[in-house]
């Protein structure tokens with residue numbers, strides 16, 4: 121997909137299949153010439169295409185040195201988001217950000233026993249986030265704790281650009297959005313309450329992890345998803 125919005129790149133060649141997209145994002149930081157990676161994709165060692173090599177290939181093709189990736193932001197613990205975290209953290213030397221709850225599960229201390237694929241390699245999150253924390257990345261991000269899909273799921277909101285990086289708080293469905301699938305969700309009622317909160321933000325674009333990003337009218341589509349959710 122490449123550059124989907126100015127400074128927002130979706131890594132090519134990392135989707136497990138055409139109908140299972142994983143929008144691993146590379147964000148150009150407004151300051152310092154650095155980059156921020158948002159989620160990391162499934163590991164190629166499991167037979168999925170892409171893996172960390174897809175990120176490396178994309179960076180090489182865009183003349184982005186791996187060491188210029190100074191932060192890796194994680195939305196939640198599931199393997200399709202943390203699968204290449206250990207490898208990419210080592211290759212980039214980046215600081216790792218995640219909510220303090222999911223950070224414990226990413227470190228496998230304790231192991232995660234909820235729905236969805238647990239992390240594979242234990243990784244120590246260096247920056248443990250709480251709701252409302254500001255992150256000096258991209259054009260300024262705010263961590264929005266959106267529990268439901270996992271206990272410590274976090275979405276990242278850029279007020280300056282009105283872009284919501286929603287992770288799995290919502291899934292793309294056609295040109296719209298739906299609340300995260302119950303089968304893979306720790307608590308569907310919590311996911312709905314979190315979605316209602318996201319719909320209160322002043323959002324134009326919603327870049328969710330699975331599905332086609334919503335580039336316009338995001339606020340109305342978030343509200344629509346919350347209204348239609350059957351819990």
Ligand SMILES: [Zn+2]
Nearest residue numbers: 198200288329
């Ligand atoms: Zn996911």
